[in-house]
Structure formats: structure tokens, C-alpha cells
Amino acid sequence: MNATTAPRTGPAAPAPAASRPASRPAPRRTLRPGRIVLVGVVTLAALYFLLPVYWLVIAATKSNASLYGSFGLWFDAPRLLDNLGRVFSYGGHIYPRWALNSLLYAGVGAVLATLLSAAAGFALAKYRFRGREAVFKFVLAGVLLPSTALALPLYLMFSKIGLTDTYWGVLIPSVVSPFGVYLCRIYAESAVPDTVLEAARVDGAGEERIFFTVVLRLMTPALVTVFLFQFVHIWNNYFLPLVMLSEDDKYPITLGLVTWQQAADRVPELTQYTIGGAFVSVIPLAVAMLVLQRYWRTGLTEGSVKE
């Protein structure tokens, strides 16, 4: 989200970002002691943010016994592959199933959410119609609605119409992203020129076709942002699947791992499986964040440059 919030709120959106690298004030001007403090603080912060992840990597290689019996921040008879094999096969290969479920909820949910938001944001930005501002305010109210306070009401309603304990119960609420609509509207206003739309109309293209062939392409950077945030939001969501699902073959990873963690006092080896499962679930998302962060940051500043 940050990309597009920045240009909107920025006092002078036109062209600041583009010229940045060239005219950046050189840091060498700062005083030496200040420099040491600066490096010290940013390093400490990095340690703080990375320590639990580092611990997780180390712990994922340990046996249940050395988890308790050895120093937590260094290896002790590493056996990562062996551990992961057990994580995957435990409980009739339930873990891979959870991973696929998470991927399904987050992947499908985020794609649909992005498409719906793009269409709605485009409509709000590029058409004049009666009630436009009212619709926009109505959508914005959804941004301030706390999503976990919504989980119980959703459960109450979905249990009436038989959607609980189905994939739909988690998927349908996941495709709604009022914040995505807000971002897409702001972005479409600047990134989709009216001249392009009119040229396409003159060429005889229908509105839907223009949207799918021209508009979506122009809006790509904003769409990546919306997709990324919605994906993370669904992937991280816990309350909604917790209340919606009762059969563990429909669980996402988050829900599954918590059941393992909570059962660990009865089945001790589950402690190690919880750690291994957490390790596996963190790796792909961490990589995706690092890769996407690049693309998505450049996309954001672009929006502020376009005239």
C-alpha cells in the first residue's frame, strides 16, 4: 500500500522520485561519532528483526532432544532433511495439504480481489455517474471495519446458509479488499490517461475489452501492490479460517500449525514438527516478499511521476 499512499499524500507529487539518486545529499558530511551511532542502531535493529528467524532456521535442524539440551543459537547435529521429511509425512501427509490450501486461499483470493478492486477503482476514477462519491465513501467505510471483528458475524451468517466448513467460507470474504479499491482508484486517476481510453473507443473497442487489454496493463504496479498485500493478508489470516473450518483437511498452514503446537504437550515430537512446519512456511513467503518488494517499490514511485 505504501507506494500509492505516498504519492497521494505527498505535497508535491510530480517528479521527485525520479531525480533522487543523482542529487542525494552525500552522507559523508555527517560527523564521525554520529556515524558510529547510526551504524550501531541500524545493526541492532537488524539483529532484533532477524534473530527469531535465525533461531527458527537453527531450531529446524535439531532433534527434539537437542532443542532443549543445546544452545539455541548454534547448530547441534544438524538433520534438516530428516526433520522436514517427518514434518511432511506426519498425520498422513497433512502438512503438504495445508500448504496447498494456504496457496489456494491466498493465491485465488488475492487474484480475484485484485481484479475486483481494479475494476471498481477504475470505474470510480474514470467514469462520471450519479452517486459516485457516495459509493466511494461506502467502500471507504469498509477500510475502517476491523477484519477480525467481522469473522464472527461472517460465521453466524455463513452457518445459516451452509457455507461454513467449505472452501467458499474462507475464499468469499477473502476477495473483498476495500483498501484495494481505494488504491486502484487513486492510481487509475493518474496512470490511465483519458486520451488512451478515447482512442480505444474510437477504434471501436468495447469497455470490457479496453479494461482487460489496456487498463489492466497501465495499472500493473498498483495491481502488484494490491495483490501482494491481499496475498499476505489472507496467508496470515487466522481468525477467519479458525471460526469457519472444522475439518483439518481444509485448514491453511497457520491453523494447522497452531493445532500441532497446542497438542505438543500430549505428543512431544509435535514441538519439532511445529518448528519445522513454521520454517517451511516462512521460507517461500520471505523470498517472495524480498523479490516483490523491488518491483513493487519502483512501481509505486512511477505512479507519482506520470502526468
Place this chain on the structure above:
Amino acid sequence: MTTTGRPARRRSGRTARPDGRAWRFLAPFLLVYVFAMILPILYAVYQSMLTVERSGPTGLGKPSIGFAGLDNYALALDQTAFVESFARVLLFGIVQVPVMLLLALVLALLLDQLPDRWAGLLRSAYFLPYGVPGVIATILWGFLYVPGISPIGEVLGEFGFQPDFLGYDNVLWSIANIVVWEFAGYNMLIIVAQLKSIPQELYEAARIDGAGPWQTALRIKIPLVRPALILTCVFSIIGTMQLFSEPLVLKKIAPAVTQDYTPNLSAYFDAFANANMYLAAAKSVLLAVAAMVLSFGFLSLVNRKQRSER
């Protein structure tokens, strides 16, 4: 965005007729939005006014569902533990939100002083926890809190400290630490994006006027990232009010976390452990209202202050 409003307005002047084609693009979103966000809230409001009525002299007759008016709300607000849970998340928010945003702001400003290469690397490191689901972050920190497994406890133990992260007085702040860890980097990125939109000429002007890095940060950068700070603050307030998965996961290893530890937990346990859906619905509605009142209240407070400053 201000720059692009112009051509759009010119176009609408030419084609003054209302553009009904917009609804075709709006309809899919609005349909799901109403179905999965608005209707559930309305349904919860309706459910919150129902109650199970028992007939017969001893109350053992066939139960029926009756209209209760605001009884469930009165019942919820009459539960000391539920009211205390609101006080608890408020206290949590008053401490945790400023600490987290201050950390995010300081890190964003410091990264701005570093060469791009290093800044990029560190930014990724700070942002990484945002990709770790809250419950998994809690499981992780849970291991780092539990004596016996925790390397932190081990290291501190060498120096004669016996920290009790999960004790009655500390567990709230242990949860706060998890939330800071998860979201500080995310908030930092929002601030960084705003920092990048500050025109370079302002820095040049400040430098010519002889301002050092400190003065530039205090006089130029912080005032100009204010909108980002307001946005992150609103999101943090909403997030604090709905605190749920972190305490739920810690509950297993920290006896201090009760069923009524946060409003959301309280509603959840009413619905699923105590089988009182109607009371749970009332609590959910109260929570949603409280979150909206707080965030709107904060926004209007900020706006009023801004107006009086001008």
C-alpha cells in the same frame, strides 16, 4: 492525485451525460462487498438482539428464541472481565503503538542517511517479519520466551537474570513485543515511501541555510511524513483493538492469558466454548463500533489540530 484531476474534469465537461457503464465494473466488487462485509454486520446486529428463552416454571421446558432488545449489550457491559479486556487493549495500544511508530520513524530516518545499497538491504531485513503470519510469529517468540528452550533466557541466565516473560505482569508486554516485531518494518516502509516523495529542492534549500542532518530531520522530514504517520497510526489502532491470535496462541503456555484477555478473545470463547452466539454477536458489534469510534476520533482530533495550527 491532484495532478491528474485536470484532464478528467475536462473530459466530463465534454460528455456531460451520466456514465452508466461504470456500474458494470463496480457491480462485481459491490456484490461481494455487500454480501461478505455489510450483510454479516447487519446480521450480527440482528442476532445480538436475540436470546434463548426457556419456558416452564423451572426453565427446563423447550427453549425458544426470543427478542431481547439490548439485553445482550447490557449483559456484556456488565461483565467486569469484558470491560477490563477493553481497558487492557487500550493500555496495550497507548504503549505499543507509539513505541512501534517511533521505532519505524527512527529507522526510516536513519536509513535515509545510508548509501542506497545498505539501506535497501536493511529495509528488507526490517520488513521480513511482516511476511511471517502472526500466529507463526507468536509460536516463534513463544519458544524464545519459554524457559528451557529460549536462548535469550539462557544468555540472561548466565548473568544472573531470570526473566519471566510469560508471568502475570509481563505477558502483555511480551505480546506487545511480538506485535512490534511483526509490524514495525511494515510501518517503516510506509514512512519511507513518503520520505521519497519529498522534493530534493527542500533538502538543497535546507543545506544552503546551514541545516545539519538533525535539523533537516526534525524541521523538514518529520513534518512532511506526518500523513504517513497518521495513516499508520489509524491502522495500528484498528489492529490493536482486534488483538486476538497472539494472546490465543500464548494462552497455551501463559496461564495469565485468560478467556477474557482481549475483547475479541472474549467474543470467540462466548461463541465456541460457552455456546452463547447472541452474546458473542453483541460483543463483536461493540468491538467494531469501538474500533471505528477510536479511529474516527483520532482522525478528527488530528484534523482539528491541523486546522488550529494554520
